[in-house]
Amino acid sequence: MTTFYNEHSKVFVSVDCIIFGFENKKLKLLIGKRKMDPGRGSWSLYGGFVEKDESLDDAANRVLYQLTGLKDIYMKQVGAFGAIDRDPGERVISIAYCALINVKDYDKGLLEAHEVEWVNLEELPDLYSDHNDMVDKAITLLRRRVSSEPLSFNLLPDMFTLTQLQHVYEAILGEAIDKRNFRKKIKAVEYIEKTDFVDKVTSKRGAALYRFNKDAYLADSTFKL
Amino acid sequence: MTTFYNEHSKVFVSVDCIIFGFENKKLKLLIGKRKMDPGRGSWSLYGGFVEKDESLDDAANRVLYQLTGLKDIYMKQVGAFGAIDRDPGERVISIAYCALINVKDYDKGLLEAHEVEWVNLEELPDLYSDHNDMVDKAITLLRRRVSSEPLSFNLLPDMFTLTQLQHVYEAILGEAIDKRNFRKKIKAVEYIEKTDFVDKVTSKRGAALYRFNKDAYLADSTFKL
DNA sequence: CCAAAAGTGTTCCGTCTACACCCATGG
DNA sequence: CCATGGGTGTAGACGGAACACTTTTGG
Numbered sequence: 001m002t003t004f005y006n007e008h009s010k011v012f013v014s015v016d017c018i019i020f021g022f023e024n025k026k027l028k029l030l031i032g033k034r035k036m037d038p039g040r041g042s043w044s045l046y047g048g049f050v051e052k053d054e055s056l057d058d059a060a061n062r063v064l065y066q067l068t069g070l071k072d073i074y075m076k077q078v079g080a081f082g083a084i085d086r087d088p089g090e091r092v093i094s095i096a097y098c099a100l101i102n103v104k105d106y107d108k109g110l111l112e113a114h115e116v117e118w119v120n121l122e123e124l125p126d127l128y129s130d131h132n133d134m135v136d137k138a139i140t141l142l143r144r145r146v147s148s149e150p151l152s153f154n155l156l157p158d159m160f161t162l163t164q165l166q167h168v169y170e171a172i173l174g175e176a177i178d179k180r181n182f183r184k185k186i187k188a189v190e191y192i193e194k195t196d197f198v199d200k201v202t203s204k205r206g207a208a209l210y211r212f213n214k215d216a217y218l219a220d221s222t223f224k225l
Numbered sequence: 226m227t228t229f230y231n232e233h234s235k236v237f238v239s240v241d242c243i244i245f246g247f248e249n250k251k252l253k254l255l256i257g258k259r260k261m262d263p264g265r266g267s268w269s270l271y272g273g274f275v276e277k278d279e280s281l282d283d284a285a286n287r288v289l290y291q292l293t294g295l296k297d298i299y300m301k302q303v304g305a306f307g308a309i310d311r312d313p314g315e316r317v318i319s320i321a322y323c324a325l326i327n328v329k330d331y332d333k334g335l336l337e338a339h340e341v342e343w344v345n346l347e348e349l350p351d352l353y354s355d356h357n358d359m360v361d362k363a364i365t366l367l368r369r370r371v372s373s374e375p376l377s378f379n380l381l382p383d384m385f386t387l388t389q390l391q392h393v394y395e396a397i398l399g400e401a402i403d404k405r406n407f408r409k410k411i412k413a414v415e416y417i418e419k420t421d422f423v424d425k426v427t428s429k430r431g432a433a434l435y436r437f438n439k440d441a442y443l444a445d446s447t448f449k450l
Numbered sequence: 451c452c453a454a455a456a457g458t459g460t461t462c463c464g465t466c467t468a469c470a471c472c473c474a475t476g477g
Numbered sequence: 478c479c480a481t482g483g484g485t486g487t488a489g490a491c492g493g494a495a496c497a498c499t500t501t502t503g504g
Contacts, residue, residue: 430476
């Protein structure tokens with residue numbers, strides 16, 4: 001069995017997580033300063049090596065769980081990055097994954113424990129190695145998918161106002177959206193359901209809270225926004 | 226420098242090429258029977274291991290070159306596949322790449338030398354390991370991109386008739402397209418240029434040959450079809 | 451009472467779709 | 478002369494974009 005394999009060389013494989021959050025009308029990224037060589041001290045995505053007993057997806061979920069304590073998170077593979085010298089220490093090929101989480105679900109204590117921070121996407125610093133390329137590709141994918149897949153809800157609490165939802169779209173697409181046209185489209189989507197709850201935090205008048213009905217969506221998986 | 230790396234395990238990394246061609250109104254895939262264990266004799270994509278001195282993209286291009294003798298081919302990464310047992314022999318993570326080539330550019334002699342064949346996409350057999358998943362993902366990407374990127378020309382000779390071009394779109398999208406509407410759109414695209422040449426092979430009357438002007442496209446990279 | 455956010459319809463314009471006939475030619 | 482594929486225009490439907498005012502209420 002160990003036949004032709006031996007002629008070839010093995011390499012390290014890691015996963016890097018591009019973790020998007022949304023707060024205050026802005027897309028945010030969870031990044032930290034590297035605590036190891038090479039690249040100690042530079043801003044970096046959070047990552048980890050793929051171990052023998054886990055698939056790539058499993059590794060990405062494990063790394064995300066280690067950092068955030070969250071499971072069953074929206075995660076998509078962004079792509080494999082494999083320039084020869086992308087890691088100055090050893091040959092390491094890395095698979096980038098993109099995760100969308102609700103910032104409110106994230107335990108603030110962990111921010112300090114792991115020494116990571118939420119940084120506005122627009123103010124993203126230079127990151128370690130090719131991590132900026134990973135982020136760029138992730139955003140490109142996100143923009144492409146946000147209109148054809150119900151992604152956006154992953155960045156919000158279970159219940160949200162239409163204004164919040166609109167802000168998510170605006171942040172991802174990077175452009176203003178007309179309020180009336182947006183709401184018209186939303187009303188046509190049957191699995192975005194109005195609840196009887198009202199949010200009085202951001203407005204004096206109060207805004208109706210909506211909910212994404214995942215089961216209804218799965219029953220009729222058409223999405224267009 | 227060899228510090229924390231050692232705690233982790235290395236794995237083999239390979240690339241697999243999903244090579245699309247177009248002939249006789251059909252999308253075709255270049256596949257062969259595996260000539261090695263594990264999986265000897267089963268239909269398979271053409272692949273190879275990533276070596277120390279090459280990036281992932283380089284490896285994919287080398288593998289494609291070894292098989293076809295072609296360089297500077299349209300190639301896009303499809304994604305990384307890393308289920309634990311996807312290769313029954315050893316842990317191997319594979320990066321799938323999608324290539325589009327003009328079947329006419331492919332030396333028929335190489336077909337036999339490498340024992341590979343063009344197979345209609347619709348008649349694709351069960352492939353080794355997760356190769357069918359790779360193909361499925363490649364097609365999904367292709368469908369998504371074909372309307373927003375000038376891919377289709379890679380599947381045709383330098384000069385082509387509008388009917389041929391339409392057949393390419395129909396094959397990729399898997400649905401019939403109205404001839405008049407299609408030609409109307411094409412005429413609006415300034416970098417699809419009519420030449421003075423006429424193709425008399427497929428019709429008695431003769432069909433005008435067109436050419437994709439890459440420089441004109443790059444000068445104004447908008448594409449919508 | 452006023453600032454701040456929520457909520458609500460209509461019109462216009464451009465784009466997509468459906469659809470059928472004549473043309474040129476080689477065999 | 479006819480079978481085969483090449484080539485052409487129009488009308489109606491539909492969806493997207495632009496656009497402004499009223500409502501509620503906490504401070």
